[in-house]
Amino acid sequence: MSEKTNSLPPINKQEALERIGGEEEFLKELLDIYRTEFEKRCQELEKAIDEKNYQVIQESGHSLKGASANLSLPALREAAYEMETAGKSQDLEAAKKTLKRLKLEFERLEDFLNQSK
Secondary structure, rough: OHHHHHOOOOOHHHHHHHHHHOOOOHHHHHHHHHHHHHHHHHHHHHHHHHHOOHHHHHHHHHHHHHHHHHOOOOHHHHHHHHHHHHHHOHHHHHHHHHHHHHHHHHHHHHHHHHHOO
């Protein structure tokens, strides 16, 4: 994992709250939806990488990038962008590496959210 990634916060909570009108409970609901979507996308990505399905790699990366950006999750947004790019350039090794990074960034987000409860 690059140092650049670790310097990005898992979530810009202030920005996320501003985006949704300051509703903490609503943000929690959105993050729960994101968790479900993230797990589904990771399963899709694992299968797509196994099958060398670059279109699915690109589309799943794009979808995660948008969802991450909407929730102000900069480290996950960046990793998802790299996944989208790996699919676009048909770079299987980059996709494998980026999947690991996505999972690590997701763990960082979960740890951060659990600590701030």
